[in-house]
Amino acid sequence: MKHAFGAAVCLAAFALPGHAAPADHYPEKPVRIVVPFAAGGGGDFIARAFADKLSATLKQPVIIDNRGGGNTVTGTEAVAKAEPDGYTLLIVSPSFATNPTLLPRLPYRTPDDFAPIGLVITYAMGLAARANLPANDIPQLLELAARQPGKLTIATSGEGSASHMATELFKAATHANILDVPYRGAGPAMLDVASGHVDLAFTGLSQIKPHLDSKRAKLLATSGLRRLQSAPDIRTIAEQGVKDFEAVVWWGMFAPAGTPKPIIDKINGALRISLADPEVAKRFEVIDGEVRVSSPEEFDRFVREEIKRWGKLLKPSKATTASP
The missing domain is CATH 3.40.190.10 (Periplasmic binding protein-like II)
Known part of the structure; x- marks a missing residue:
């Protein structure tokens, strides 16, 4: 009973009006978006198209960090191992859903080592x-x-x-x-x-x-x-x-697994505001992009279905590849 009572007291303390929720002061420093592709590619274009508006919405600098290589594994692994505090985010594309089939020895679990934020755009x-x-x-x-x-x-x-x-x-x-x-x-x-x-x-x-x-x-x-x-x-x-x-093509955003849900929801809300801006919409006109910010839960279901879908195509594939 003592342990149960102690746990109840702790939970009650978090409910007190004066206790700060995880997202109350987020963000207090720059937010980094890892793009696991080389500069000049689609992910780079997408991230930079809304980064300024996201920065204005969050009231903190948003830094684009291009980490191409390893078939997106290099940048993706960096986010999987980052602190789950909302300050390191990841832009993903269909390769996020195909790598589990193509690269069965990934240094992270897809998608369980990541917290979904939302689908961003398709084109x-x-x-x-x-x-x-x-x-x-x-x-x-x-x-x-x-x-x-x-x-x-x-x-x-x-x-x-x-x-x-x-x-x-x-x-x-x-x-x-x-x-x-x-x-x-x-x-x-x-x-x-x-x-x-x-x-x-x-x-x-x-x-x-x-x-x-x-x-x-x-x-x-x-x-x-x-x-x-x-x-x-x-x-x-x-x-x-x-x-x-x-x-x-689809692009979405993840954070490291364990990122507090209130912070995830705050980023999702900031994305919605930023992507609704007319200036951002104008930047996406060149690719005929359709902004489709989903909820974190919808995005999680979508990605898991994509993993299954492409797994069926890729497992029997006998495609021939060559190095550039």
Whole structure:
């Protein structure tokens, strides 16, 4: 009884009006967002698009920390091992859900070593090609691939990334024999497409557009079920004969497991305010991004379903990859 009474007294003390809840004074110092990709890629673009507004909402500096490498494992592990105090956050993409299948010896448990904050945004990708590729649409590309089996190359942001998943879906749907070339991020991948070192890449329009403007790359198709507002003349892959094809990128945010729920909820609320800002919406126009801030619980369910979904595709996959 003494122990029970003591526990009751402790709990009562936390309920007293004068006792500060975990989120009352959060944040009191800069907040760091780890992007587990190289600078210039999709995650870097997404994080920087709303970082200033998130900083203004939280009233503390928000620092972007690019930690590319290890197929996102380097940056992700750093967050898994960080203090669960809300000052180290992680931006994630589909690779977070595919790595448990591709890399069974991860130095952390996915998703149990992380506290979900929320889904942030989704968008379709473009299928870009080097400017002098002798194909200008999907039928021409498939004809070229059939004439030169295994000769065409497609850059991805590493195994398990959204671009890799789009590539695998495309190859499965079309039976095209195209060689994957994994990179450390979408930025370096598109640079090599524009330079003519690789033929193709699935990635967001924010990475493709500068190379379209310089005429060093061209856009063959987009990966959603509807055309992009930023590229209305470019037909979707589905429109070009690959029935029901759809490959969408999603980005979300986690904190280390054990981060107090009131702090998680405070960050989620700050995200909602920041992403609703018209300036942020304008930055996302270039990728036709759809802001979709979910609750932490909804995001947790979503990620667990993604892990199951991609596990089914990847386990029987016999995709061939090569180093860039």
